[in-house]
Amino acid sequence: MEQALDECAGLLGSVADRDWEGVRAARLDWNCRETAVHIAGVLIAYAGQLAGREPEGWTPFEISLDEGTDNAGAVQVIRTTGALLAAAVRTTPRDVRAFHPYPFRSANREGFAAMGVIEVLLHTHDIAEGLGLSYEPAPELCDFVLTRLFPHVQPGPTPWPTLLWATGRGELPGRAPVTEWRWNNNLVIGTERLTLEGVTPAAATDLSTVGDGGFEWIEGGPVDGTRVGAGLVYKQYEDGIHRPEWGMYVLVRREDGRALGAMGFHGVPDEAGRVEIGYDLVEGARGHGYATEALRTLSSWALKRDEVRTVVANVERGNLPSQNVLARAGFTQVAEDPGHLVYELREPGEG
Incomplete structure (x- = not known):
């Protein structure tokens, strides 16, 4: 956040003496x-959303600049609100989520950080383009945003042009122009004792090597699966x-915020409406019904989808x-081969 603010304030502060009111900000x-x-x-x-832990809507306030505030003052306010x-x-705390409408009506602290960064990056770009200035943020800032808010966007050759394309502000060779877009905070699904937290590409990258993905694991986790x-x-x-809804979820125990394992889908549903699910638990979490509880909930969530x-x-x-x-989760064995058994759970009324 601080790096994005420094780059924004440095550029805008250098042209604070110019006319900002008479110039349109790019395509806005x-x-x-x-x-x-x-x-x-x-x-x-x-x-305000994070500080107030607002669960259902926007905290009812807005900011305005004092009458007579010049452009340098506006830059100062950007720095201050960004610092807040x-x-x-x-x-x-990492488990806190607050309201944001896109697309699942909540975001955690990492999501709000990424949303703050993208607001700064994109609108600094818009102002710079309107004023005829050159602006390109640090690649790591763009990557931070893309791997947390744009899990559905295939990475491009370089992060900044990819982010501009994904937000309808630029072109990428071989890709159709974007005319409508929204970012995508991770989906979280609750059970009685667990929270199933959707794994972003950023967390997946860390988990796939030697990292913890940003989660606090019980001893022995995460496991190889x-x-x-x-x-x-x-x-x-x-x-x-x-497609993030059809990806992986980390199972986090509500009582202590510790991660116990993972569960998720192998991909999007096929044309016949079949979707495959898999899971594992850290050894110390087994035998307590966590896997059954999570499997019932995630399977039920899937079966409520039209596809x-x-x-x-x-x-x-x-x-x-x-x-x-x-x-125990209601699945029925339907097939087998020498090494594996196949189980299915169908939507009510399906034979």
């Missing part, structure tokens, strides 16, 4: 001055076929604990 309907005020407004709004958001991000699954998520992201008719699970023939989990 706002002039450059209005766009600068908007940056400050969204930064303080995001800080950065402070809110640093002091908010989680790392393999995370690697598949990132590979789908690189290939441009990742799903059947949830499928393949399990090794010798893996009796996993077979018991599937049976």
Whole structure:
């Protein structure tokens, strides 16, 4: 956040003596001055959401600049509101989520940080283009945003042109122009004892190697199956076929915020409405019904989607604990081969 603010304030501060009100900010309907005020407004709004832990809607306040505030003052306000958001991000526990409408009506501290960064990057670009200035933010800032808010966008050759293309502000060779867009905070699904947290490409990258993905794990985690699954998520992201709802979720225990394992889909549902699910738990979390609880909830969520008719699970023939989990979750064995058993759960009324 601080790096994005420094780059923004450095550029805009260098042209604060120019006319911002008489110049349109690139493709926006706002002039450059209005766009600068908007940056400050969204930064303080995001800080307010996190600080207030607002669950259902926007905190009812807005920011305005004192009468007579010049452009240099507007830049100062951007710096200040950005610092407040950065402070809110640093002091908010990782499990806290607050309201934001896109697309699942909540975001965590990392999501609000990324949303703050993208507001600064894009609207600094808009003002710079309106004023005829050259601006290109640091690649790591663009990558930070893309891997957290644009999991559905295939990475391009370089992050900044990819981000501009994904937000309707530029072109990429071989890709159709973007005319409508929204960013995508991760989906979180709750159960009685668990929170199933959707894994972003950023977290998947970390989990697929030696990292913790930003989660605090119980002893022994994450296990190899989680790392393999995370690697598949990132590979789908690189290939441009990742759809975050049909990716991987980390199972976090509500009582202490510790991660116990992972569960997720192998890809989007096929044309017959079948989607495959898989899971694993850290050894210390087994035998407490966590996998069954998560499987019931995630399968039920899937079957409520119009594109799903059947949830499928393949399990090794010798893996009796996993077979018991599937049976307790309502799955029925439907096929087998020498090494595996196939289980299915169908939507009500499906034969």
